[in-house]
Amino acid sequence: MMDLDLISKTDHIPVLIEPIIKNISPVRGVWIDATFGAGGYSRALLDAGADFVFAIDRDPNVFSLAEKWLNKYSGRIELINDVFSNLEKHADDVNGVVFDLGVSSMQLDQAARGFSFLKEGPLDMRMSQTGPTAADLVNSVSEKILGNILYFFGEERASRRIAKAIISRREKELFETTTDLARVIEKVLPRSKPGQSHPATRSFQALRIAVNKEYEELFDGLFSAEKALSVDGYLVVVTFHSIEDRIVKRFIKARTGNLHSTSRYLPDADVLPAQFTQITRKAVKPTANETSINSRARSAKLRIAKRTNCKPGKNLTLAELSVPTVGDY
Numbered sequence: 252m253m254d255l256d257l258i259s260k261t262d263h264i265p266v267l268i269e270p271i272i273k274n275i276s277p278v279r280g281v282w283i284d285a286t287f288g289a290g291g292y293s294r295a296l297l298d299a300g301a302d303f304v305f306a307i308d309r310d311p312n313v314f315s316l317a318e319k320w321l322n323k324y325s326g327r328i329e330l331i332n333d334v335f336s337n338l339e340k341h342a343d344d345v346n347g348v349v350f351d352l353g354v355s356s357m358q359l360d361q362a363a364r365g366f367s368f369l370k371e372g373p374l375d376m377r378m379s380q381t382g383p384t385a386a387d388l389v390n391s392v393s394e395k396i397l398g399n400i401l402y403f404f405g406e407e408r409a410s411r412r413i414a415k416a417i418i419s420r421r422e423k424e425l426f427e428t429t430t431d432l433a434r435v436i437e438k439v440l441p442r443s444k445p446g447q448s449h450p451a452t453r454s455f456q457a458l459r460i461a462v463n464k465e466y467e468e469l470f471d472g473l474f475s476a477e478k479a480l481s482v483d484g485y486l487v488v489v490t491f492h493s494i495e496d497r498i499v500k501r502f503i504k505a506r507t508g509n510l511h512s513t514s515r516y517l518p519d520a521d522v523l524p525a526q527f528t529q530i531t532r533k534a535v536k537p538t539a540n541e542t543s544i545n546s547r548a549r550s551a552k553l554r555i556a557k558r559t560n561c562k563p564g565k566n567l568t569l570a571e572l573s574v575p576t577v578g579d580y
């Protein structure tokens with residue numbers, strides 16, 4: 252087991268790995284690590300007894316970082332550059348699928364990737380390094396859709412005011428850099444007090460989610476995992492903010508036969524028979540020790556469910572899993 256106290260402050264520290272391993276022990280068989288990153292989960296699974304890991308990441312840059320330790324697991328790991336919504340195409344009948352959502356500290360720390368409002372860099376934010384960048388988005392999208400993105404993806408209460416300021420600035424000069432955008436947001440919002448997050452935190456999160464279509468990926472990824480899992484296989488998901496966690500929570504509720512429509516105008520979701528049983532009744536949060544060592548763990552929540560022998564159900568709708576939608580962009 253990894254000793255959290257011995258990990259250097261500069262390493263990417265795998266979040267909630269101890270409760271994950273504890274809940275899925277004894278670890279065995281074939282796993283999919285849907286969000287390989289620095290490989291922390293893949294290594295922990297292999298060290299704990301998994302026979303083989305299919306390690307997926309949409310970011311082509313992450314795999315070279317693994318070269319220094321891959322030899323140790325030769326023949327037991329396959330690296331796959333793809334989005335996790337495709338995971339069932341790469342492996343099936345697996346004993347577990349783990350998701351550790353969002354960006355990694357390496358992605359955030361590299362100014363050139365454009366994820367951080369604290370580091371001057373191109374306004375990019377693309378994990379896969381293909382498709383439209385965050386700059387393309389803020390320089391072209393309508394004010395209404397931009398406001399929706401900031402509000403529904405970032406829970407930014409000043410979304411409309413920020414969207415207006417962005418549009419008015421881009422009419423004079425298009426956005427190119429992260430700090431350029433952060434400065435416009437800072438002008439709209441009062442400076443944060445000590446202990447509060449930076450004014451651009453929620454807007455940057457919202458744009459990152461939009462650029463990478465993160466909620467669509469999560470929605471499709473959960474149903475893909477359901478198809479790839481064998482009987483008694485584990486679904487393990489670590490989320491980092493409330494919207495993500497709600498989607499996972501509703502998916503598990505629906506597939507354990509516990510989701511009932513909140514609206515009397517909507518029919519109850521198609522809940523039975525159940526494809527999963529719950530392993531974690533409530534979301535597991537990091538201990539004070541873990542958050543003191545790894546600030547990224549602060550908002551993390553872990554949910555685990557176990558596959559039954561019931562065949563995969565039909566996909567639910569975005570609304571049934573409370574996935575926010577913002578209109579086409």
Ligand SMILES: C[S@@+](CC[C@H](N)C(=O)[O-])C[C@H]1O[C@@H](n2cnc3c(N)ncnc32)[C@H](O)[C@@H]1O
Nearest residue numbers: 265286288289290291292308309334335351468
């Ligand atoms: C939080 S990091 C994972 C860290 C990893 N568990 C570790 O311990 O090193 C998330 C990783 O998932 C990748 N990722 C995010 N969304 C993805 C998706 N839809 N498909 C595939 N990879 C994705 C990101 O590129 C990033 O490298």
